[in-house]
Amino acid sequence: MGEFFEGWRRKAGLVTLAMACVLMVGWMRSTYIKDVFVPPQWIGLDASLLSLEHSIAYQHFNTETALSPSERLWASFLIDGSEINAPGHDWRWKSRGFGYISKPRGYCLVIPYWSLVLPLTLLSAWLILIKPRKAKGVP
Numbered sequence: 001m002g003e004f005f006e007g008w009r010r011k012a013g014l015v016t017l018a019m020a021c022v023l024m025v026g027w028m029r030s031t032y033i034k035d036v037f038v039p040p041q042w043i044g045l046d047a048s049l050l051s052l053e054h055s056i057a058y059q060h061f062n063t064e065t066a067l068s069p070s071e072r073l074w075a076s077f078l079i080d081g082s083e084i085n086a087p088g089h090d091w092r093w094k095s096r097g098f099g100y101i102s103k104p105r106g107y108c109l110v111i112p113y114w115s116l117v118l119p120l121t122l123l124s125a126w127l128i129l130i131k132p133r134k135a136k137g138v139p
Contacts, residue, residue, distance in 0.1 A: 013127030
């Protein structure tokens with residue numbers, strides 16, 4: 001069993017598979033729970049990452065709509081209704097889960113989880129299942 005995981009490709013495949021699994025958990029969680037994450041270095045930028053309704057979103061605010069101190073860093077809320085499609089959001093572009101929302105005081109870029117999980121899963125399968133090359137001997 002130990003020889004199966006020799007080489008960088010299979011180890012990288014396991015790391016890629018782990019990332020795909022973490023994103024898949026986020027995808028399932030986003031069905032019922034909205035997560036807001038503001039990294040400490042972004043606090044002055046009034047920007048945040050959101051996970052909701054099967055998507056990850058980057059949201060940027062004007063300074064007057066900054067998050068309150070209680071919402072800084074990490075916050076989770078139960079989703080009550082359709083938040084991305086709520087009135088007051090002006091979709092500038094939307095296709096297959098991707099989108100750009102123009103808000104009255106900022107904007108939001110939306111990326112669906114499937115667009116991250118599917119390629120990572122396929123890449124990990126290829127890295128794990130590909131046969132390692134045999135080293136050529138020097139004559």
